[in-house]
Amino acid sequence: MRRLIPFALLVTTLLLPGLASAEAWTEPLNQLKKVGPEGAGNEAAAEAWQTLTDQGSAIIIPTLDAMEGSSPLAKNWMRTAVETVFANELQKEGELPAAEIRAFVADRENEPNARFLAFDLYSQISPDEAAKMVPDMLDDPSTGLRRNAVAQLITEGKKALDAGNKEEATTILGKALDGARDVDQIDEIAKLLREKLEQKVDLPKHFGFLMRWQVIAPFDNTDREGFEEVFPPENEIDLDATYKGKEEKEVSWQAYTTSDDYGMVDFNQPYSPLKQVVGYAYTEFDSAEERAAQIRLGCKNAWKIWLNGELLFGRDEYHRGMRIDQYTLPIILKKGKNTILVKACQNEQEQDWTVQWQFQLRVCDSTGTAIHSTDRQPTPEPEAATRRRPNQ
Template sequence: MSAPARRLLPVLLLLAAGGMPAGGSAASTPSVVESPVIGEGPGRWERELQRRERLLARARGRDPAAALALVGLLPQLEGELPPGRLEAFVDGVASDGARHPLVRSYAGYLRARLHEEAGQLAEAKARLAAEGYLTDWQIVGPFENAGRKGEAEAFAPELEPFSSTQEMFGKLPDEPLTWRSYDYEGIPRAGYVSFDDLLRPNEDVTGYATCWVHVDARTEATLHLGTGGPYVAWVGTKAVGQGDAYRSPHPLQEAHPVVLEAGWNRVLIKTSAQSGMWGFHARLSQRSGVPIGGLRATEEPPEGAPVEAPGPSTSGASTTEADTLSLRGLLERRYPGARDPGAKRPGKGAAGLELVELYRWIHPFDRDDTSAAELARRVDVQLGSTRSAWARSLVDRDPNTSLEALELGIARARKGGEDSAILLGDMLLEMAWRQRSLGLEQRYRDLVDEARQVVPDDPMIALAVIDRLSEDGYPWVAVARLRTLIERFPSSSTLRQNLASRLRGQGRTEDALTTLAALAADRGTTEGFASARIEALLELGRPDDAAQVARAAADATPGVPEAHARLADVELARGDINAARAALGRAIALAPHAADLHTSMGSLLLRSGARAGAIAAFE
């Protein structure tokens, strides 16, 4: 083939695939298609894991900074690397006896999450229990928290002894509340106790959770907590900790010293929500962070176990500081300027940056609190580095000052040469997305082009370029290029889900379904990506197959009302009203105060001719 013919081939392929878009430029199209989909190199995800491996190598022994190799690990890398890669990484940390016990325990928690993601729930629960996470509880709510009044008000669970038959009244008039079982097998949430799953309404609310723990001898322990809202925690009748922040829950947020008496001890947690997540993580350990040997926990009080109520909580300052009990506290000690902005010796800038990066992932402060952003600004003044500006832009919730920090980081990185190239690529892509959100399309494209030149092996930058092909009128070529990208990164869930979405958008639903099914199988979970698979099957007119997927998902999370409600919808789609009623009944049994479920049941009963039952459901 002649050279001119080779240059025209990409254009001919585009015309065959979908034609030139209106206003498309034949001059610019060949350069887009002729350039490689992805450059040589390890790619974003492998490179990020290598960066974390270097962090571990630097933070030797019991250095708590080793936690920075773990926080944010799963949000950034889960489902993107070859099977076993992340598991080996966290196993290596968890089994390293030279590491700080708190670092090892957090690695164990991440391992439990990886087990859970793979559908290995027994292994996940065993690992959580071994680390001291409390996963099985009795919960009750909602109580009123309009205007935040529920945070300070003492409701029945803290005034009356526990009884499984206890009736209380809360936010809903004339709707009695009782203690409800919350167990990991029914609602696997990696140790997170989610009131949102069972209790309605779930805005401007307060709820309680209680369980019992057993130790063989009197034990000085630590209660590690991460909550979505203000909380009070009691062990026995003694308040052991409280906080007042509305935030995203994370297990590394706070730690409180407690004493567990020999035998059974009651733990009671009160936590509130406005419109965010309503729930908490809880872990018990020795003061050193080592798991408590022989610790047992149960959601039901054994015979003779204490059930006394603590009485009204006393108001006071949040007790969130536990210097030697938490990774947060240990890292805050290394940088005194975090707690005392006016400190003459705030600490080394590197220690401050470690703390900023920890705060980025564990969200210890109220969503309206600017402490993390202010700390990041002071650290950036100290260091003046590309990374300090990047970290500052990530923790600052003010869009204007965050953008200023991002622009500063990009300017520094452009001067930094190859040493700053990877960070520059990340920042350029972030800036591109922000510019697009402002409607600055050409600026977005220019930034993506620059990012691609700086980091040619980044699959997320390559995906942005593929997006552009589709937006410019070449969706079939975009799919072809995405398939090439997946050949390079075959384990990436992000890329494969993106492919399924594009295929479905082109009407190639069968191909999309095949992609999703293969992805679920590779991840080791039959219920994976259930919603997308159900929608695709219904679109193809295969309601029986859709019901099979919905049943598998409900079986995997039998305590989640939404899973049964979704199954009810699918059963109805296949014309089985009785099966739909049964599934919806299970959802209502789990969440009896969910008005939307009762409305759906009323509609089903009307369709089946049960008028009296329908009226009762609507009421």
């Protein structure tokens, strides 16, 4: 039978004699963190990986810890190290730090992907105990763990629906919708509520997507230089102004309202599909009080965001995929009017999958619960073909 022993005792046992320090895994982990793109550091990483995995299950928790702040490439090396050691110990019924793995999952301050991996490990050690953790993950910061809790509720909701308990099904699926962050799950829940239970589902309001904007475009992004170039909307917001845009053509602000279920602001709608261009979208958000909040953005173009005239963040990267809550920006909302400006840049690529010039933005608290502007207007009625998935 496989023995599960306290992690501290496991480490001490493995390090005797001589009580060697934790540096036995620190140096290999540091080496894995140095791995770079296009094979940079791979040879040294391979050697470090072997040194790390040779130390057995004592490296599981330190390696999970080391994933915090590491690059995606480094995380891949660390993940495979953990999985390899775990599989070896599991096969030979060796010693595994079960309690420490569970504690790592339970600590929401740990790196989300590492926690998801740890939960997978714990599910293999103690499937029944792992299953008991799932219901408490409905508001978890790890989308992978949250997804498990939502899936469980969807199953329960369907069972209630099949049994004819419509009121119970509505309650359960409404709770699932509160926790859902993956579009496929949101779509499934919304469809059940709308079609099977005849419930009105206002997804934009539910998630806090901002639907009404002023937009202006196109400015020039030839050779992708527009991301750094400062165009007039970055210096002032004058909705009555006219400026010189791309090719010296005059551009001015115009009202834009989206009726998309996921709040998609699509520059291609008012301006037609364009390339090597920059667009801006501006809106105002009235907060009932000064408070901590988050702006959550989905965008596959290069972008920048300003709140109340202060640059929050920007990402000069194009067409790397898009999803709901792709980027999370902590903010402080002022009481009263807050201004939000988004810059979205389109590059020169001509492939079909590079056509999108769009973003979605919502305001919420740290759990993802919507925060609404005090003057939020009713959600626009959807048009025939406006419900597009945000990860197109």
